[in-house]
Amino acid sequence: MADKVPVVGFPPAQTNASFDRLQNLVEAFKKKFGCEPEFFGRAPGRVNLIGEHIDYCGYSVLPMAIEQDVVIAVAATESQDILLSNVKSDVYSDFVFNANNVDINNDTPQWQNYFQCGFLGLVEHLKIQSAARGMKCMVDGTVPGSSGLSSSSALVCCAALVTMHANGKSLPKDELADMCARCERYIGTQGGGMDQAISLMAKKGTAKLIEFNPLKATDVYLPDGISFVISNSCVEMNKAATSEFNTRVLECRIATQILAKKKGLEWASFQRLGEVQKALNLSLPQAVDLVSHTLHKEPYTRDEVCQILEMKEEDFVNKVLSAKTAQVQTFKLFQRATHVFSEAGRVLSFKRICDEADSEAPQKLGTLMNESHRSCRDMYECSCTELDNLVNICLEAGALGSRLTGAGWGGCAVSMVPTKEVMNFLVKVKKNFYEKEPSRAGKVGTALFATQPGSGALIYIPT
Ligand code: ADP
Ligand code: NG1
Ligand code: MG
Numbered sequence: 001m002a003d004k005v006p007v008v009g010f011p012p013a014q015t016n017a018s019f020d021r022l023q024n025l026v027e028a029f030k031k032k033f034g035c036e037p038e039f040f041g042r043a044p045g046r047v048n049l050i051g052e053h054i055d056y057c058g059y060s061v062l063p064m065a066i067e068q069d070v071v072i073a074v075a076a077t078e079s080q081d082i083l084l085s086n087v088k089s090d091v092y093s094d095f096v097f098n099a100n101n102v103d104i105n106n107d108t109p110q111w112q113n114y115f116q117c118g119f120l121g122l123v124e125h126l127k128i129q130s131a132a133r134g135m136k137c138m139v140d141g142t143v144p145g146s147s148g149l150s151s152s153s154a155l156v157c158c159a160a161l162v163t164m165h166a167n168g169k170s171l172p173k174d175e176l177a178d179m180c181a182r183c184e185r186y187i188g189t190q191g192g193g194m195d196q197a198i199s200l201m202a203k204k205g206t207a208k209l210i211e212f213n214p215l216k217a218t219d220v221y222l223p224d225g226i227s228f229v230i231s232n233s234c235v236e237m238n239k240a241a242t243s244e245f246n247t248r249v250l251e252c253r254i255a256t257q258i259l260a261k262k263k264g265l266e267w268a269s270f271q272r273l274g275e276v277q278k279a280l281n282l283s284l285p286q287a288v289d290l291v292s293h294t295l296h297k298e299p300y301t302r303d304e305v306c307q308i309l310e311m312k313e314e315d316f317v318n319k320v321l322s323a324k325t326a327q328v329q330t331f332k333l334f335q336r337a338t339h340v341f342s343e344a345g346r347v348l349s350f351k352r353i354c355d356e357a358d359s360e361a362p363q364k365l366g367t368l369m370n371e372s373h374r375s376c377r378d379m380y381e382c383s384c385t386e387l388d389n390l391v392n393i394c395l396e397a398g399a400l401g402s403r404l405t406g407a408g409w410g411g412c413a414v415s416m417v418p419t420k421e422v423m424n425f426l427v428k429v430k431k432n433f434y435e436k437e438p439s440r441a442g443k444v445g446t447a448l449f450a451t452q453p454g455s456g457a458l459i460y461i462p463t
Contacts, residue, residue: 002174005161005200010040010460021140022071025087029073029138032085037073037138040460041162043154044069045143046198047230047414047451048405049207050372051347053380055192057252058274059344060211062220062351063194064453065202066230070141070154076166077134082119084112087140099123099132106188107323109240113187114152115139118159121183126169135166144446146236148406153195156184157457165459173200173456174215187240188324190249202456209351220354222453223361227419231394231429232447233386234440235410243324244409248380250325252340255295255333258308262294267309273340284345291337299330332381339379346372362400366416369401382408390433391415397428422450 010022022040029037044065051061080099086092095112097103102120104113115137123129139158143151157180164171171179177200181193197210197217206219222228239245252273259276260267270276277287306316321328346368353364373391377383383391387404391413394402399415406412417425426448434444 002172002201004170004172005176005457005459007165007459007461009463021142025071025073025138025140028085028087028140029075029136032138033075033083033136035075035136037462038075039162039165039462041072041074041158041165041457042069042460043158043161043199043457044202044454045149045151045154046195046202047149047228047412048194049228049414050350050368050403051194051343052372052376052404052406052408053248053382054340054343054347055194055210055212056190056249056272057192057256057340057344058212058272059340060209060347061192061194062207062209062347063198064207064228065198065456066143066149066451067454068142068144068149070139070143070151070158072140072158072162073138074162074166075136077136079134080132081134082115083134083136084115085138086111087138092139099129099134104186106186106240109187109238111155114155114184115159117183117186118156118161118180119163120186121156121179122160122163123167124183125179126164126167128167128169132163133166135162137162144232144412146238146411147232148237148404148408148411149230150195150199150406152187152239153180153184153199156180157196157199161457161459174217176200178215189239189245191239191245198456200457202454204453204455206453207354209347220351221357222354223357223365225419226362226365226400227417227422227450228452229394229399229415229417229422229425229429229448229450230405230412231390231415231433232412232443233384233390233410234443234447235384235386237407237410239407242409243327244382245407246322246324247328248336248382250320250322250328251331251333251336254300254305254320254331255291255337258300258305258333259290259294259337261309263290273337274344277341284341284348287341288338288345291334291341295334295337297334299332301330305331335379335381339375342375342379343372362416362418366400369403369414369416370395373403376404376408380408384408384410386410387413390429393429393432394425397425397432399425417450426450
C-alpha cells in the first residue's frame with residue numbers, strides 16, 4: 001500500500017516568494033470569512049516529459065511535478081455548505097454549494113465545477129456525502145490555466161485532499177489518485193490518470209514512470225547536466241469546453257475495436273489499445289506493424305465504421321458517440337493508433353536510457369522528445385502553429401529535444417537543455433518567440449522558466 005499524503009507544519013520552510021504568497025492567502029481568507037484557516041491543502045501541476053495521449057489507452061507515462069500548484073486554505077464548519085472563494089476574484093467568482101446537492105456543469109464548465117469533482121469524488125468514495133462537513137475555502141493557484149501543465153487536476157486533487165482532511169479521513173496516495181482520475185471525468189473529459197497520479201505521488205528530485213492498472217509510480221532519475229525548460233505558447237486550450245480531447249479518446253476506442261475484430265477477438269469488450277496489444281501478445285513495434293497492415297490511412301467514415309463493427313448507425317450515435325463527439329463524421333484510426341503504440345515505446349526507451357545513464361543519454365533522450373513532438377503534430381494532430389513555431393525556436397536556441405506537453409492544441413512546450421546553456425537558451429527564446437509578438441512580450445515572466453522535479457501533494461497545519 002502506498003504512503004498517505006504527508007501532513008506538515010505551517011509555515012513551511014520555503015523560499016520568501018512562496019512564504020509571502022501563503023501569507024497573502026491567509027490574509028485573503030481572514031478578510032473573506034472573518035476567521036483563521038485551520039489547515040491548507042497543496043497539490044502541484046506537472047510537466048509530462050514524454051508519453052502524450054497514451055495514459056487513457058492504458059500505457060505508462062513519464063511526468064514530473066512542477067513547483068506551481070494549487071493551495072486551498074480551509075476552515076471546516078458544522079453546516080453542510082461549501083463556500084468557495086478565489087484569490088483571483090476578478091476571474092473566478094465566489095460560489096456556494098451544499099454537500100447534498102452537487103451539480104457539475106459539463107457543458108460550459110466553470111472553475112467551481114473542478115472543485116466539485118474532487119469534493120464529490122471523495123464523499124462518494126468514502127460514502128459520507130450525507131454527513132460531509134461544510135467548509136470555507138480560499139483557493140490560490142499558480143499553475144497557468146488551460147496550458148497543458150494540469151491546473152485542472154491540481155485543483156481537483158487539492159479539493160479532494162481538503163475534503164478528506166476536513167472530514168477526519170486519510171487515504172493512501174494511490175487510492176486517492178485513482179479516485180481523482182475517475183472524478184475529474186465528471187467535468188466531461190475522458191482522460192487517463194497521469195495528472196492526478198503525479199500530483200499526489202510525486203517526489204522532489206525525481207521524475208516518475210507512472211503505470212496504470214494497478215497504479216504504480218517508479219522513480220526516474222534524469223541524467224546529470226541537463227535541465228528542463230517550460231515555455232508557454234500563450235494559446236489557451238480548455239479541454240472540457242471543447243471536443244478535441246474526447247474525439248481523440250473516441251478514435252482510439254474505435255481503432256481498438258476494429259483491430260480486435262479484425263484479429264478475431266471478442267472485440268466489444270475491448271476499450272483500450274493497450275488491451276489489444278496484450279491480448280495478441282505483441283511487442284510495441286509489432287503493434288505499430290499491425291496497424292500499418294490492418295488500418296488504412298484515409299479517414300474512416302461513420303458508415304465504414306458501422307459496417308466493420310456490424311452496427312446500426314443509430315446504435316453508433318447513441319452508444320458510441322457522446323454529447324461532445326456527436327458532430328464527428330470521420331475518424332483517423334491509422335494515425336491515432338500509430339501514435340499511441342509508437343509513443344508507448346518511446347516512454348519505455350526514455351526510462352531505459354535514464355536508467356543506463358551513459359554519456360550519450362542526453363542526445364538519445366532529446367531524439368525521443370523530438371520524435372514524440374513530430375508524432376503528436378503529424379499523427380495525433382494535437383499541436384498548433386504557435387506551438388510548432390515555439391518548438392522550432394527552442395531547438396534553434398540550443399535544446400537537445402523539445403516537444404509539446406500535456407493535451408496540446410496550445411499550451412506549453414518542454415525542452416531539454418544542457419544546464420550550462422540554460423541562461424543563453426532563455427535569452428534566445430525570449431527574443432525569438434516572446435518579443436516577436438506584443439501580446440506575448442508582457443507574459444514572458446511567467447511563461448518561460450526552468451523547472452526541476454518537484455514534490456507532491458500535502459496538507460499544512462499551522463503550528
Ligand atoms: P490544464 O491543461 O491547465 O489542466 P484544463 O483546460 O484541463 O487545463 O483546465 C483549466 C481550467 O481549470 C480553468 O478553465 C479553470 O476552470 C480551472 N482552474 C485552473 N486553475 C485555476 C485556479 N487557480 N483557480 C480556479 N480555477 C482554476
Ligand atoms: P491536460 O493537458 O493537463 O488537461 C490531459 C489529460 C491527461 C493526458 C494528457 C495528454 C485529464 C485530466 N488530463 O492533460 O490524462 O491524457 O491530456 O497526455 O484528462
Ligand atoms: Mg487539465
